[in-house]
Amino acid sequence: MSTVDQPFPAARGPAGSETGVPSDHAAPPRTSVPWRSAPRSPQSRRQISGIRREDVLAVGGALVAALATTGLLWFQLAPFTGIVGYVVVSWGLFVLFYVVLVAFDNNRPAVRDRVAAVIMHSLAAVVVLTLAFVIGYTIFRAAKALDHLNFYTQDLHKTNAFAPLTQGGVLHAIIGTIIEIAIAMAIAVPLGLLAAVFLNEVPGKLNRLVRTVVDAMTALPDVLAGLFIYATLILIFGLELSGLAAGCALAVTIVSIICRAAYVVLRLVPGGLTEASYALGTGHFRTVWHVTLPTARSGLATAVILGAARAIGETAPVLLTAGYTTYVNFSPVNGPMASLPLAAFELVSSGLSNYVTRGFGAAAVLLALVVVLFGTARLIGGRGAGQLTSRQLARRMAASHRDLARYTTRAAAAQGQEVRS
Secondary structure, three states, rough: OOOOOOOOOOOOOOOEEOOOOOOOOOOOOOOOOOOOOOOOOOOOOOOOOOOOOOHHHHHHHHHHHHHHHHHHHHHHHOOOOOHHHHHHHHHHHHHHHHHHHHOOOOOHHHHHHHHHHHHHHHHHHHHHHHHHHHHHHHHHHHHHHHHOOOHOOOOOOOOOOOOOOOOOOOHHHHHHHHHHHHHHHHHHHHHHHHHHHHHOOOOHHHHHHHHHHHHHHHHHHHHHHHHHHHHHHHHHHHOOOHHHHHHHHHHHHHHHHHHHHHHHHHOOHHHHHHHHHHHHOOOOOHHHHHHHHOOOHHHHHHHHHHHHHHHOOOHHHHHHOOOOOOOOOOOOOOOOOOOOOHHHHHHHOOHHHHHHHHHHHHHHHHHHHHHHHHHHHHHHHOOOOOOOOOOHHHHHHHHHHHHHHHHHHHHHHHHHHHHEE
């Protein structure tokens, strides 16, 4: 019999002769299946959420070791200087020390998981600290101006460069910002929402063209929008530097943002709602007007508020198209018009102490407006497509009760006519 046909080789006896019977003391038979190693002990469940004492100790130890090592390099061993380099080298050494500390008590997958987590959390902490520093520094420099009521109720046309902070304010910039944002939103909101509906409802080659243009405008530098309005409305059509030109420049800047945000929201509308509308015989326009847009109402409001928050902080388009004045100007077509970002830029650029303080005050007011707008967008956008507030749900229930009463009255009237006939 060949070795292929013979499943087990004959065992050899004590003298080495083949007996044909497997021996208890013989080597295990050879098979085509490889031998399995002894079963490992069950792995313990690894905690992936929460904070453990070992994690705190590892992070704290790595941070202290990194700061000490970087300090030794900066002040004793090497001629390094600069706070930015100190922070970068400290962060790199922190990650390295953390890897070493975690590797003592964890296997390789756990080490990779914890190192990735600490890198992401540390970078997020850097971003949050940077934002907190910017906000804190702005409020600190603006505190002396924000304490006075005249800062919000007066302009600067009677205030000289050396006047105390108890005189003058940024009322002209606040009013100019409101007027310019109103013009920009009046132009950008209809165009952006119509473009979003077109992208969502009308397929074809023109759809791809519009989508390409919107994507290109999203990445467009803001200063190009100001240059475009300056070259067309001001140089070609003769419009003077004014709030209208600034509003048009801001509209060019934010129309693509509103369109993209609204398009994403419209795509989240459940397809079953529109299909049910079409099944009931409703046309395309009525389906969009009565089903798609009301369902995505909260998301569309969020897109509009995000566009306003983007426009309210733009400086380059306004700098090229609005001009600057220290007077309160209510007319968007006559004369220059100030705004909060432009006022902050002009006042801080002057270099004079009180003007710089007022400039930081204008930046603080602008920052507060942006925070309010983004907070409002966050509250409105927290609801999904079609999710109603309690007030909207109450109105919808009341409308349903009215419809039920009307149907009941109509059915009773029809039944009475049948009885009389």
